[in-house]
Amino acid sequence: MNVTQICIGRFHHFHLARQLEKHGLLNRIYTGYPHFKLRDEVGIPRDKIRSFPWLHTPYMFRSRIGLGNFAMLNKWWYWAAHDSLDRFVASLLHAPGVLVSLSSTGLHAGTKIQRLGGVYICDRGSSHISYQDELLREEHARWGIPFAGIDKKIIHKEQLEYQQADAITVPSEFVRQSFVRQGISANKLYKVPYGARLERFSRTQHPPENRFRILWVGAVTIRKGFMYLLKAFQRFSHPNKELLVIGNISAEVKSLLNGESLEHVRFMGQVANASLPDIYSSSHVFVLSSIEEGLAMVQGEAMACGCPVIATQHTGAEDLITNGIEGFIVPIRSTEDILARIQQLADEPHLRNQLGENALEKVKSLGGWDQYGGQYIQVIKSLTID
Structure with missing residues (x-):
């Protein structure tokens, strides 16, 4: 054969x-x-x-x-x-x-x-x-x-x-x-x-205690549902919050960003793959608000670095995480659900730490x-x- x-x-x-x-x-x-x-x-x-x-x-x-x-x-x-x-x-x-x-x-x-x-x-x-x-x-x-x-x-x-x-x-x-x-x-x-390329992704550090960093990795497009995360971030209450965006921005999303508040949002464009483990590890939560994709491998990368995941039902998340154990699974197009889970992780640091540890163990078991x-x-x- x-x-x-x-x-x-x-x-x-x-x-x-x-x-x-x-x-x-x-x-x-x-x-x-x-x-x-x-x-x-x-x-x-x-x-x-x-x-x-x-x-x-x-x-x-x-x-x-x-x-x-x-x-x-x-x-x-x-x-x-x-x-x-x-x-x-x-x-x-x-x-x-x-x-x-x-x-x-x-x-x-x-x-x-x-x-x-x-x-x-x-x-x-x-x-x-x-x-x-x-x-x-x-x-x-x-x-x-x-x-x-x-x-x-x-x-x-x-x-x-x-x-x-x-x-x-x-x-x-x-x-x-x-x-x-x-x-x-x-x-x-x-x-x-x-x-997941476990040999490439592992925890290299811990998130800073003096801020709350939300991470996005991937193309910034309509299909990926970026605007739902942005609107949740705008309403997220934290004295020192940060949304770190890694990936190229599509023309369609650029047009939607006109007039939006981008305070505390850092658009970094493309970064070297070698830098990603440090970025995942130093983030408090990774969010993937996609409208449609098969199984986004960035979720496994984040988990391998001890970063909890918030992802929609249309990302393949249900085949990687158990809701409430390694992260949270939310409906598509739901700013409210994304906001609620981000706020929960920020307000309950012990829960966030536990989800991060669970994510590490789960991704190891996936083989x-x-x-x-x-x-x-x-x-x-x-x-x-x-």
């Missing part, structure tokens, strides 16, 4: 590739990333990483070459990068095996490997694409921000992939339920939660990417037993 992977970028697929290689199962991983962006991907032989960068790489750098604001061009470009990678891999498949492909890059290759007698697994990192599109349309409308929607060609292709695949792997219960609500059989769905790899390999074996 050999496993071929397709992933337009990196995401969690290179973690999976390392696990497959460790168990002698990896045939090759195909990606749209150029080789120079993959130099830090250790544990995978170089000859097993095949780059197909001709469309995706220039797409990644489109803003730098002055093409970032052409909506129709970028929509076509995004589609073409995904579909051409899929067709390229399909042209190279000549023997049965297992194909694990990130959604929107596997229809042609997956169908080909099935014709050869193999197995096609569609791996989806976010909620069902139709449900995702619905949520994002609703959210943009709430803020009065125009939204063209997810490309209909991408939606159609992913729906065909869901039907064609022998199995669909998802990272969280939130994502699994989104598929069930869209009519996909639960028997076709396999939940395999992501791991990092080794456990993820083990579970994924079990899924593969269950689909390939004669």
Whole structure:
């Protein structure tokens, strides 16, 4: 049994590739990333990483070459990068095996490997694409921000992939339920939660006692629900409060920030990964108020540094934390619930400390990417037993 992977970028697929290689199962991983962006991907032989960068790489750098604001061009470009990678891999498949492909890059290759007698697994990192599109349309409308929607060609292709695949792997219960609500059989769905790079993230210090620091790590976008946290922070009562924001701000959110009070908010942009353990460790709470995502790995990073998490039900948090034990799980779009939990942690330092300790213990028990790899390999074996 050999496993071929397709992933337009990196995401969690290179973690999976390392696990497959460790168990002698990896045939090759195909990606749209150029080789120079993959130099830090250790544990995978170089000859097993095949780059197909001709469309995706220039797409990644489109803003730098002055093409970032052409909506129709970028929509076509995004589609073409995904579909051409899929067709390229399909042209190279000549023997049965297992194909694990990130959604929107596997229809042609997956169908080909099935014709050869193999197995096609569609791996989806976010909620069902139709449900995702619905949520994002609703959210943009709430803020009065125009939204063209997810490309209909991408939606159609992913729906065909869901039907064609022998199995669909998802990272969280939130994502699994989104598929069930869209009519996909639960028997076709396999939940395999992501791991965390425990060797990279650990507690390096403790939060300062003379202030209360709230941390945000990730893109500052409509999808991530940043404005709900900001409005909760504005009402949060503390004599020395701070909201530390790490990540790039989208144009849509920038327009919403006009006229908002940003006192005690520090926008730091991108920071080096090596700095993140210190930042997580020195924060009193990490907040992720996303409207939609599969399983945000930043939650595990924060936990590994002893930082409690407040996250919405649409972040995969329920597969990482127990509400009230390692942090809190709140409904989406609820400024009130975010505010209440932040205030509770500030007013009850002993509770905050206990949640931080619990988070440390919980993330250790999750087993990092080794456990993820083990579970994924079990899924593969269950689909390939004669």
